Amino acid sequence: MENITIQDILEATDGTLLCGDPSMKIDHLSTNSMEIGPNTLFVPIIGERVDAHIFIPNALKEGGACLTQEHTEASGNAPYIKVPDTLTAMQQIAAYYRNKMSLPIIGVTGSVGKTTTREMIAHVLKGKYKVFETIGNQNSQVGVPLTLDHLTSEDEIGVLEMGMSEKGQITTLGNIIHPNVGVVTNVGVSHIEMMGSRDNICIEKLDIQNGLPEDGVLFLNGDNDMIRKHIDYVKKPYEFYGFAEDCTYRAEKIREKGGQTLFEFHYGNMKEPITLNVLGKHNVSNALAAIAIGLRYDVPMSAIKAQLSTFSGQRQNIIHVNDYILIDDAYNASPDSMKASLSILSEFKTRGRKIAVLSDMLELGPDSPEYHKEVGRFIATTKVTDLFITGELSRHYIEEAWKENPSLHTRAFSSNGELIAFLETYLKKNDVVLIKGSNGMNLKEVSKALMA
DSSP: OOSSSSHHHHHHHHHEEEEEEEEEEEEEEOGGGGGGTEEEEOOOOOOOOBBBGHHHHHHGGGEEEEEEOOOOOOOOOOOOEEOOHHHHHHHHHHHHHHHHOOOOOOOOOSSSSHHHHHHHHHHHTTTSSSSSEETOOSSSSSSSHHHHTOOOOOOOEEEEEESSSSSHHHHHHHHHHSSSEEOOOOSSTTTHHHOOOOHHHHHHGGGGGGGTTTTTTEEEETTTTTHHHHHGGGOOOOEEEETTTOOEEEEEEEEEETTTEEEEETTTTTEEEEESSSSSSHHHHHHHHHHHHHHTOOOOOHHHHEEEHHOOOOEEEEEEEETTTEEEOOOOOOHHHHHHHHHHHHHOSSSSEEEEEEEOOOSOOGGGGHHHHHHHHHHHHHHOOEEEEEETTTHHHHHHHHHHOOOSSEEESSHHHHHHHHHHHOOOOTEEEEEEEEEOOOHHHHHHHHOO
């Protein structure tokens, strides 16, 4: 942070200074007691297992200051700021700091594709601007304030990811970052266990509009059924991007060539050939959002095209290992993202086998078995030759796929270790293998073992 003092913290939070110098400068926020230096504000969060207030004495040994909701008095040189709730106070500080900066910010949310879309938008904007963007996966109630902590006066435009797992969180994040533009990529079933239905998830995602200014606009995925269903809920100006005829930003003539995706971009009378350095129709959709944002902020089309042609992303890594190809997509999984990755595997140009190594999709609520069956039925329609799984829910993939495609070679493994041992001897030259499952299933260790 720049030009922030304890006095500013008091103003932002309406807190009470129990001790210390109000003119002390604060450069950073941190929830990690091991990272506190002379100009860092420690934010002790009360978690499910640990109340971080117990770490305050050790945290302040090197100086710094702290928020507290448990102290009523304190003494010494280190400032203690009494607030009703430390997490809320951190969010208030982040909002206060963001409001001191005049740069426009694009907020990106969605059940699937928000990270890749955020990265692609940022990459396009780098064709003209110094871009500030979400750090790592810090898109939560805690993560967004910690990301904004790194915002500087040199940044010209921002792209921030907005995640949610419970009702009201998108509005909270919108009140922190005050986006000038909102993007909703997709409404699927991620977090349906907490939200109850896709309708509820959609309304929550569309609440990104609550943080927009009067002249703000939403860019919405026009191919998503839920967004279309609840479009009357949107009260701010919006534009669709996608493949449907009524989308303002549209893609046609999509094809893959030489490991790249090519399509024709349509906007009004504009028709432009676009080359993406990533595969999959879902990435064309992500690119349409990025192009729309780029055009809104006057990035020249020549720069947009150049940036998209060099975008590689971080989520879905295509890696040449020995004589076969590994599609490492073990970061997360939902029905929509599963289908997108399986489509890439299915259409991959190879003389070898197309092998899907899948595990459970977590946090899908009581209908989780049916979502796994849905993916299994989809697998049967693809060119996947082999299906190997770990996890109890993943057995539904095999059961449903087999009903439609008995020629599919399948096998279930009791552990990742057993799976790794099998794959190390099974994979051959020209094979393409997709690794995908929810992060909690730890398929990343399978990817790492194959790359070792």
